Structure formats: structure tokens, C-alpha cells
Amino acid sequence: MSDLAIPTLQTEARRERSAIGSLRLVQTACILVIALVIVSPLFMLLIASLKDDRFQILADMGSFRAFWVSNPTLSNFAEVSNLSGELAFGRYLLNSLFILGCTVGAGLIVNSMAGFVLAWGTLRGRALVLSLVIALYVIPQESIIMPLVIMVSRAGMTDTFAVQIVPWVASPLYIFLFYQFFAQLPKELFEAAEMDGASVFRIYRSIFLPLSLPALATVSILMGIESWNQYLWPILVTQTDYARPIAVAIATFFGQDSIYWDRAMAASVLMMIPILALYLAFQRWFVSSFVGSAVKG
Amino acid sequence: MTLQQPALPATAVATRPARRRDRARLFQEIGMLAPAVALLTIFLVVPFLLSFWTAMTNQPLVPRPTPVRFIGLTNFLRIFKDDLFWTSLWNVSRFTFWILPVQCGLAFATALLLHQKLPLRNFFRGLFFLPAITSMVVVCVIWGTLFQYPTGPFNQVIGFLSGGRIQPIDWLGDPNWAMFSIVLLSAWQAYGFQMIVYLAGLQGIPDELYDAVRIDGANAFQRFWHVTMPGLRPTHVFVLVITTIQAFKLYTQVAILTQGGPRSSTETVVHYMVRAGFEEQKLGYASAVSVILFLIVLVIALLQRQLLRRFDV
Numbered sequence: 369m370s371d372l373a374i375p376t377l378q379t380e381a382r383r384e385r386s387a388i389g390s391l392r393l394v395q396t397a398c399i400l401v402i403a404l405v406i407v408s409p410l411f412m413l414l415i416a417s418l419k420d421d422r423f424q425i426l427a428d429m430g431s432f433r434a435f436w437v438s439n440p441t442l443s444n445f446a447e448v449s450n451l452s453g454e455l456a457f458g459r460y461l462l463n464s465l466f467i468l469g470c471t472v473g474a475g476l477i478v479n480s481m482a483g484f485v486l487a488w489g490t491l492r493g494r495a496l497v498l499s500l501v502i503a504l505y506v507i508p509q510e511s512i513i514m515p516l517v518i519m520v521s522r523a524g525m526t527d528t529f530a531v532q533i534v535p536w537v538a539s540p541l542y543i544f545l546f547y548q549f550f551a552q553l554p555k556e557l558f559e560a561a562e563m564d565g566a567s568v569f570r571i572y573r574s575i576f577l578p579l580s581l582p583a584l585a586t587v588s589i590l591m592g593i594e595s596w597n598q599y600l601w602p603i604l605v606t607q608t609d610y611a612r613p614i615a616v617a618i619a620t621f622f623g624q625d626s627i628y629w630d631r632a633m634a635a636s637v638l639m640m641i642p643i644l645a646l647y648l649a650f651q652r653w654f655v656s657s658f659v660g661s662a663v664k665g
Numbered sequence: 666m667t668l669q670q671p672a673l674p675a676t677a678v679a680t681r682p683a684r685r686r687d688r689a690r691l692f693q694e695i696g697m698l699a700p701a702v703a704l705l706t707i708f709l710v711v712p713f714l715l716s717f718w719t720a721m722t723n724q725p726l727v728p729r730p731t732p733v734r735f736i737g738l739t740n741f742l743r744i745f746k747d748d749l750f751w752t753s754l755w756n757v758s759r760f761t762f763w764i765l766p767v768q769c770g771l772a773f774a775t776a777l778l779l780h781q782k783l784p785l786r787n788f789f790r791g792l793f794f795l796p797a798i799t800s801m802v803v804v805c806v807i808w809g810t811l812f813q814y815p816t817g818p819f820n821q822v823i824g825f826l827s828g829g830r831i832q833p834i835d836w837l838g839d840p841n842w843a844m845f846s847i848v849l850l851s852a853w854q855a856y857g858f859q860m861i862v863y864l865a866g867l868q869g870i871p872d873e874l875y876d877a878v879r880i881d882g883a884n885a886f887q888r889f890w891h892v893t894m895p896g897l898r899p900t901h902v903f904v905l906v907i908t909t910i911q912a913f914k915l916y917t918q919v920a921i922l923t924q925g926g927p928r929s930s931t932e933t934v935v936h937y938m939v940r941a942g943f944e945e946q947k948l949g950y951a952s953a954v955s956v957i958l959f960l961i962v963l964v965i966a967l968l969q970r971q972l973l974r975r976f977d978v
């Protein structure tokens with residue numbers, strides 16, 4: 369930097385500082401307005417779920433009463449959170465939780481192991497496997513679903529939990545995310561452990577996995593959201609209450625002539641709680657590590 | 666020679682366990698890779714390849730006594746002759762046309778705001794991502810009430826602002842409005858992911874670049890136009906492409922709120938496919954639609970690679 373630039377930079381900075389003050393104000397105002405638009409529908413959902421009268425919910429919707437409940441009640445929740453029979457949203461919620469837990473748990477292990485071997489293994493053909501995995505990423509779920517339905521029904525897997533878990537455990541995207549994360553860790557880490565006589569699995573298990581909390585958090589959130597929100601697949605492969613996830617159950621409200629909004633709202637709030645908890649638990653690592661990894665993939 | 670002589674058996678002894686260790690390592694690596702490869706093969710590669718075969722047969726959903734016949738490209742020809750298919754393709758194109766500016770614009774604007782050093786920005790970042798973790802079914806419950814005709818919140822607000830001059834809009838029941846209503850709720854639900862990608866892109870632009878043009882006397886707008894925008898070029902391409910691909914797969918919100926109606930104005934390619942496969946039970950025909958969907962997605966993805974290469978990333 370030349371000596372001349374310093375004073376101009378300082379006056380420039382001073383002039384800007386006053387401009388920045390008003391700019392900040394505008395920016396803060398914008399953020400607040402956007403936040404209001406973004407969050408108010410969710411807030412309305414929460415408020416409406418606490419109102420007992422489904423006709424009142426609709427009547428209130430058009431006014432400020434949508435954001436206020438004078439005598440909150442949990443009766444809607446009590447109505448829908450049965451474990452069996454009609455409106456067994458308690459059961460559907462547990463079904464979804466079970467499916468999510470198994471998918472994410474198995475997915476973390478399977479995808480991270482594969483990503484680790486692709487990043488640090490000595491297998492010949494690793495590069496080929498990696499490029500195949502990346503190529504598979506292009507195939508949308510929607511375009512394999514037709515033959516997949518035939519396959520699982522031939523295998524007698526319809527209306528089970530397994531059919532909603534096993535097909536979505538391994539995923540090109542998550543293998544790639546783990547691969548990318550592991551590959552950028554320092555080589556010395558691997559070599560030092562190898563020198564001490566640790567096996568590949570041991571190095572993965574005891575050294576690399578504990579270091580990959582950001583990647584594990586990111587994949588947990590992404591897989592969790594994906595599994596929680598599955599809709600097309602479960603409507604094709606579930607027929608009874610047995611393994612029905614909550615998303616499919618909530619959608620049945622729309623099939624009725626007159627929609628029970630009070631119950632639908634309560635069931636929706638129920639559905640939001642677990643995924644919100646998952647997100648809040650892992651959010652800290654999620655935002656920082658998703659960074660960059662997606663763009664060039 | 667004499668010095669190397671004792672060294673030889675020593676290495677020979679060393680290589681045997683080393684080779685055994687190599688083999689053990691190889692087995693472990695194969696074992697660690699195998700579950701993923703097996704699952705991907707069974708549940709992705711096989712059905713993918715099968716879809717090309719099924720697309721050329723008259724495979725029904727429920728097995729019938731008559732054998733499944735190979736019918737060549739008949740399914741594709743039938744699809745191309747079906748007006749409803751072209752309507753669905755046109756509808757997802759319309760959807761894409763609207764969702765790109767609305768969703769990506771919202772994502773870009775929020776990312777730019779959150780990138781500033783404002784108070785509570787981590788809190789807002791978490792808040793702005795909330796719709797993205799909300800299930801589409803729940804989104805439909807919320808927006809289903811917002812769109813109520815004639816007295817839902819949107820109509821009330823519009824009526825209030827216009828002093829009653831604008832008639833209530835039947836958001837989901839009017840063929841002219843239905844797709845646009847779907848656009849609004851879809852953008853609200855999905856912009857969070859694009860926002861995160863934009864934030865990542867913004868963080869990837871080095872501060873030195875901003876300092877350099879500041880020395881040259883660039884104002885805020887010039888800095889945005891000459892540093893931020895070029896720096897975000899790959900991000901823009903990525904965001905536009907994933908949004909377009911998502912748009913072509915539009916299904917859930919349409920299946921729940923409008924079932925493709927009114928008058929096919931929200932019929933989409935995936936909805937068309939599911940209806941053919943499961944209501945009309947023509948799985949071969951539906952597979953042919955899925956092959957077309959794949960080809961569309963493939964073309965968009967290849968386009969992205971071309972664009973990124975041109976920008977030399």
C-alpha cells in the first residue's frame with residue numbers, strides 16, 4: 369500500500385462511517401420486516417393450535433386475533449395424540465421418529481465409512497467409485513420410484529418400517545459431503561496413527577470420526593429433514609396405520625369435505641417439535657460447515 | 666555387498682507381515698465401502714436401469730395373468746400425444762419462471778442482510794431457516810388457511826388495503842391464480858437452503874478484494890456490482906440450477922392442495938406420473954414419464970457444468 373493511500377482511506381472511512389449508521393438502520397428495519405413475514409405464518413399456526421373452535425380459527429385468521437389467544441387450551445393436542453384408533457397422531461409421530469432415528473443413525477455410519485475410504489483408502493478404483501457416486505447424485509428420487517415400488521412389493525416389504533428406512537440410508541450427496549470433509553483433514557493425522565499400527569477402521573473410528581462433528585451435524589440435519597418430510601414414497605408403500613408416518617396422516621385432513629383445522633393445526637405443531645429440536649441441537653455446526661461444500665459439488 | 670548381505674533377510678522378514686497387513690487393510694476398506702455400494706446399487710442403480718426397461722413395457726401396477734410385453738417406444742409416443750403431459754410440462758415451466766425470481770431473490774436478499782455485521786444476526790439466521798425445516802405438509806396446513814376464499818387472511822388484507830375495491834381472490838380455486846399461489850408457499854418453504862448457500866458464497870469472497878476497490882474509491886453500490894456479484898457467479902449458477910431442478914420435481918404441495926386442478930392448471934410432471942402409475946395402474950407408462958423427468962434433470966445439470974466451466978471455477 370502506498371503512503372498516499374492511507375490518508376484518503378481514512379477520510380473515506382470517516383465519510384462512510386456516518387453513511388454506515390443510516391445504512392445499518394435501513395438494514396435492521398429490512399431484517400425485522402422480513403422476519404415478520406417469514407415467522408408470522410408459523411406463529412399463527414402455534415396460536416391457532418391452542419384454540420378450541422375450528423370455525424373460530426378461520427374467523428380469527430383475517431384479523432389480529434390470529435396472533436392472540438385469550439383462553440389457550442391443549443384440548444386439540446389431547447384429541448389428536450392418541451396412540452391407536454382414529455386420530456392416532458401420537459402413533460404416527462412415534463412411527464416417524466423411529467424411521468428418522470434409524471435412517472439418520474444408519475446413514476451416518478454407512479455414508480461416513482464410504483466417504484472415509486474414498487478419501488483415505490488405498491483401494492484401486494477409488495477415483496472411479498467417487499465419480500460414479502457423484503454421477504448418481506443427478507438421479508432424482510422421483511424418477512426411480514416407479515420400478516422401486518415393484519421391487520419392494522415383490523420383496524414383500526410394503527407397509528413396513530424397513531421399506532421407509534433401508535432405501536434411503538446410502539446417499540450420494542452425504543457420501544460426497546463426508547468424503548470432502550475427511551479429505552481436507554491433514555495427512556499427518558492419518559500417517560501418525562498408521563505408524564502406531566492402527567488399522568484403517570481404527571483410524572476412522574477413533575481419530576477421524578471424533579473430529580468430524582460439523583460433518584456429522586450437517587448430515588444429521590439434512591438427512592433428518594429429508595426423512596421427516598418424505599411424502600411421496602410413504603403414500604406409495606404404506607396402506608395401514610402400522611407404519612404410517614405423520615406427514616401422510618396430516619395430509620389426510622385435506623381429503624375431508626370440511627377440514628378440521630383445529631386438529632390439523634395441533635397435529636402440525638406436534639410434527640414440528642422433533643425436527644425443531646434436532647435443528648436447534650445441531651444448528652451451531654450446521655451453518656458453518658455447510659459452507660462451501662455444496663457449491664462446487 | 667557384505668554390508669547389504671544381512672539386510673536382505675531382514676527386509677524379507679519385514680515384507681511378509683507388511684503384506685499381510687496390506688491385505689488386512691484392503692479387506693477392511695472393502696468392508697467399509699461395501700454397505701454403501703450395495704445399498705446404492707440395489708436401491709438406486711438397479712431401479713434406475715429398470716425404469717428404462719419398464720418404460721418400454723406394458724407393465725401394470727398389480728400383476729396380471731397376461732405376461733408383460735415389450736412394446737418399444739409406444740409409451741413415449743403415447744405420452745407425447747397426450748395434451749395433459751404437455752400441459753404439465755408447461756405448468757412446471759411457468760412455476761419455474763415464477764419461483765426463480767421469488768425464491769432466489771428472497772434467498773439472496775436475506776443472505777446479503779445477514780452477511781452484514783448486525784446485532785443478533787445468528788439469531789435471525791436461525792429464524793430465517795425455520796420454514797426450511799417445516800414439512801411441506803405442515804406448510805400446506807398453514808397456507809391452506811391463509812389462502813381461504815373469500816375471507817382468508819390474504820383476502821382480508823388485500824380488501825383492507827384496497828378499501829374493498831379488489832374482489833377477494835380464490836387463490837387455489839382460480840386457474841389463473843392457483844399456480845402462483847403454489848409459487849408463494851413453495852418459495853416461503855424452500856428459500857432457506859438457498860440463503861445458506863448464498864451466505865457461504867458471500868463468506869468465500871476475500872475481504873482484501875473489498876479493501877482493494879475501496880482504496881480505488883468505489884462506493885457501496887460499485888463494491889456490490891464489481892466485487893460481490895462477480896464473486897458470487899458460481900453460487901448464482903448453483904442456486905439457479907438446484908432451484909430449477911427442484912421446480913421440475915414439484916409434487917407434494919400440488920398433490921395436497923389442488924390435486925393438479927383447477928382445470929389442470931397445477932398439473933405437474935411428477936403428479937402426472939404418479940396418477941398414471943397408481944390411479945390408472947399403468948406402471949410402464951409412468952416409468953416412461955420418469956425417464957423423461959430424468960432426462961430433463963440431466964440436461965439442466967449438464968448445463969450447470971458447462972456454465973461453471975465457462976466461468977472458470
